[in-house]
Amino acid sequence: MRYNKHMHDAKQNQKGAVSLFVIIFAALLISVVTVSFTRLMISEQQQAVVVDLSKSANDSALAGVEDVKRAMAEYQGCLEDPTKSGCAKLIGDIDSTECNKFVSNVTATNSDEVLVQQSSSDLSLNQAYTCTLVQMQTPDFKGSLLPNGSKIIPLVGATAFSSVTIRWFSNSDTQNVSNIDLEKLSTKQPLYTNWPTDRPPIMRVQLMQYGSDFTLSSFNENDSGNSNNSTAFLYPNGVSGVSLPNSRSADKINIYGPRKSATITPDSITCSGNISAGGYACSAEIVLPSVIGGGSRNAFVRLSSIYQGTSYSVELKNGAGVVDFDGVQPAIDSTGRANDIFRRVQSRVELSDPNFPYPNAAVDITGNFCKNFVITDNKDDYSTKCTP
Numbered sequence: 001m002r003y004n005k006h007m008h009d010a011k012q013n014q015k016g017a018v019s020l021f022v023i024i025f026a027a028l029l030i031s032v033v034t035v036s037f038t039r040l041m042i043s044e045q046q047q048a049v050v051v052d053l054s055k056s057a058n059d060s061a062l063a064g065v066e067d068v069k070r071a072m073a074e075y076q077g078c079l080e081d082p083t084k085s086g087c088a089k090l091i092g093d094i095d096s097t098e099c100n101k102f103v104s105n106v107t108a109t110n111s112d113e114v115l116v117q118q119s120s121s122d123l124s125l126n127q128a129y130t131c132t133l134v135q136m137q138t139p140d141f142k143g144s145l146l147p148n149g150s151k152i153i154p155l156v157g158a159t160a161f162s163s164v165t166i167r168w169f170s171n172s173d174t175q176n177v178s179n180i181d182l183e184k185l186s187t188k189q190p191l192y193t194n195w196p197t198d199r200p201p202i203m204r205v206q207l208m209q210y211g212s213d214f215t216l217s218s219f220n221e222n223d224s225g226n227s228n229n230s231t232a233f234l235y236p237n238g239v240s241g242v243s244l245p246n247s248r249s250a251d252k253i254n255i256y257g258p259r260k261s262a263t264i265t266p267d268s269i270t271c272s273g274n275i276s277a278g279g280y281a282c283s284a285e286i287v288l289p290s291v292i293g294g295g296s297r298n299a300f301v302r303l304s305s306i307y308q309g310t311s312y313s314v315e316l317k318n319g320a321g322v323v324d325f326d327g328v329q330p331a332i333d334s335t336g337r338a339n340d341i342f343r344r345v346q347s348r349v350e351l352s353d354p355n356f357p358y359p360n361a362a363v364d365i366t367g368n369f370c371k372n373f374v375i376t377d378n379k380d381d382y383s384t385k386c387t388p
Contacts, residue, residue, distance in 0.1 A: 050341065056127055057343035060116045060336030064129030065347055067103045067114070068332045072134075072349065074106060079353075099131035113337065127338045135331040137324040141314040142348060144172075145305035147201070152360050153314055154353070155209075155299040157323040161316040163287045164301060165250050166234070167280035168312040169200035169271070178276045182238040192307055200236040200271055200282050201308035205301060207231070207255055207288065212295025226290040230255040233266035233306075234284050243274035250283035280313060300358070327351055 075094055078087035086105065093102045100109050107114055116127040137158050143151055155164065171177050174197070181196040195201075207230040210218065219229040232255045238244075253267050271282040291297055303312060316323040330351060335344045352358075363369065 053338045053341040054343060056338035057336045057341045058345065060127045060129045060338055061334045061343050061345040062336070063116045064103070064114065064132040064334035064336060065332050065345060067107050067129075068132050068134060068334065069349060071102050071106045072330070072351065076351065094134060095136060097133065099133065100129075102134050103132050116336075127336070129334055129336045130342070131333075131335045133333045135333070136327050138329055138331050138348070139315065139322055139324055141325055141329045142312070144311040145303065145309055147309045148304070148306060149309065150302055150304040150361060152300055152302045152358065154328050155297075155301055155316065156326050156328050157316045158326040159318065159323050160297075161288075161318045161323040163285050163317045165283065165285045165315040165317055166203065166205060166303070166312065167250075167283045167315075168203055168305075168310045169236075169275075169281040170311045171275060171278060173310050174198045178274050179241040180271070180273045180275065180281055182236060182240045182271055182273050184237075195307040197308070199308065201310050202236070202266065202306040203234040203282070203284075203310075203312075204304040204306055205232045205234060205255065205286055206304070207286070207299065207301055209288070209291050209297055209299035211291035211293045211297065213293040218292045221292060226292050228292050230289060232286065234269045234282070235266040236271040236282050237268045238271040238273050240273045242272070243277065244270070244272040246277075246279060250285040252285045252287060254287045255289065285317065
């Protein structure tokens with residue numbers, strides 16, 4: 001009986017040890033899971049805070065851009081009347097390399113930054129933009145065109161220029177960046193309905209310029225190769241999927257006018273069929289004719305994207321050197337802050353000469369267009385409907 005009792009006690013002790021081991025293991029497992037889950041929650045929370053602060057910092061930088069735009073609106077008013085109060089300082093501050101010097105003309109600065117808040121007591125988000133700078137001279141003019149859209153660009157250089165380089169169709173215009181369609185299309189098929197979506201558009205380039213002596217009749221003249229009104233159609237060609245070296249010179253086109261013969265075909269432009277490394281697929285350098293009558297050049301170029309939308313870049317050149325645009329599309333550099341997170345934004349804005357406003361187009365439509373002309377003394381005779 002004593003032997004059996006000892007055996008029974010031993011078994012009970014073993015069961016108790018196993019139970020204790022299971023409890024300890026389960027407690028450790030629960031502790032590990034709890035700590036891991038807690039760390040994961042803290043990490044996700046920190047990530048969410050960083051993302052939120054990053055977006056807030058970006059918003060602060062954009063607020064700086066908007067304040068620069070307000071200052072630029074004031075600046076343009078000063079160009080019309082430089083004698084207005086505060087204009088001398090505003091004009092002097094436009095090219096300053098000191099942070100927030102230009103925006104200080106339209107908003108109050110707090111030490112070295114401008115607070116972004118709805119009211120003077122709203123500091124909960126701790127947002128501000130720390131530095132805004134304006135660069136009036138830029139190396140190019142950038143933009144985008146809708147299908148069959150157009151854009152007039154003033155050609156105003158910091159120094160004299162003799163040609164314009166136009167680049168179009170970048171990575172943002174297609175998802176098939178490594179196999180851009182440049183195969184020849186059948187002339188028997190309508191180009192508009194058969195133009196591939198991965199093919200650069202035809203670019204129409206229209207030059208309008210005048211010199212010291214301006215007459216309307218000069219736009220219909222061709223004085224010994226000189227012209228004030230010229231047009232070229234740049235047709236994309238090349239091999240699909242084949243990239244061209246970035247160092248390749250742009251195709252040179254001698255644009256002349258004012259009227260081209262109906263037998264002259266569009267100018268063929270060799271485009272890259274693979275832009276996975278970046279850049280633009282097509283590039284053409286337009287050699288500008290001299291202005292009729294001589295004198296300083298006042299010029300505009302009108303770009304039209306035919307059959308397809310596209311992004312583009314325009315660059316002024318004098319020989320092999322690049323000439324900066326002056327006051328046409330200034331660059332704004334703004335750095336925003338939210339707590340201790342910083343974001344930097346760079347954007348372009350367009351300025352027009354307030355002393356020489358010009359329309360982008362007299363009429364610009366994508367569908368039908370119709371006009372009714374009525375001369376009557378009875379207002380009920382006017383029709384509000386037009387059926388083209």
